[in-house]
Amino acid sequence: KNQVEQSPQSLIILEGKNCTLQCNYTVSPFSNLRWYKQDTGRGPVSLTIMTFSENTKSNGRYTATLDADTKQSSLHITASQLSDSASYICVVSDRGSTLGRLYFGRGTQLTVWP
Amino acid sequence: DAGVTQSPTHLIKTRGQQVTLRCSPKSGHDTVSWYQQALGQGPQFIFQYYEEEERQRGNFPDRFSGHQFPNYSSELNVNALWLGDSALYLCASSPRAKNTGELFFGEGSRLTVL
Numbered sequence: 191k192n193q194v195e196q197s198p199q200s201l202i203i204l205e206g207k208n209c210t211l212q213c214n215y216t217v218s219p220f221s222n223l224r225w226y227k228q229d230t231g232r233g234p235v236s237l238t239i240m241t242f243s244e245n246t247k248s249n250g251r252y253t254a255t256l257d258a259d260t261k262q263s264s265l266h267i268t269a270s271q272l273s274d275s276a277s278y279i280c281v282v283s284d285r286g287s288t289l290g291r292l293y294f295g296r297g298t299q300l301t302v303w304p
Numbered sequence: 305d306a307g308v309t310q311s312p313t314h315l316i317k318t319r320g321q322q323v324t325l326r327c328s329p330k331s332g333h334d335t336v337s338w339y340q341q342a343l344g345q346g347p348q349f350i351f352q353y354y355e356e357e358e359r360q361r362g363n364f365p366d367r368f369s370g371h372q373f374p375n376y377s378s379e380l381n382v383n384a385l386w387l388g389d390s391a392l393y394l395c396a397s398s399p400r401a402k403n404t405g406e407l408f409f410g411e412g413s414r415l416t417v418l
Contacts, residue, residue: 194346224407226409231392231412231414232411232412233308233394233409233410233411233412234347234394234409235409236406236407236408279346279347291349291360292337292349292407294339294346294347294348294349295346296344296345296346297345297346299344
């Protein structure tokens, strides 16, 4: 069964600190993995997208890693800011059909305190 | 360049009623997908439209139906509303068959069923 599991479910950190969010998937075949940031009540916004051959991609203070062998990804946030408070969703895409299929994790709810 | 636009942003219905949600994709995108996101959960795939046809469908009953117009805009219809249909409904658009390409989400339509 194709699944995407994220951990932790929620996380609280102090402003300025770093944190790492985890994503494990069983989706097969694999096409790409995306990380999205979703503010409460808003639509998700793309942070990074990685294909099978990429193992690191950065977007400002966000750095995503991918280990396609172990089917794990992480999202590292550096020097957190209050505006980083949001849900971070891991999404994996397969190659099983022409237009692909996306599998969503439940997200990690990050809260940054001053 | 407008991104993905959805309407209405919020609406309240009662059980048994019907609702229509609308989505205009990002300029240059011709594929539209719809997702249901319950509070605290990740988005769940409803269906995807391309060339005015439903191409893929998630595990949703026939009460959920859709349509895509020649200008690529799309509608999601839900009949015989249940309390459990209360959720944020997200529309996402992407360019043709670009599974590794961009995927943009709208801000969503918040449906409350009383």
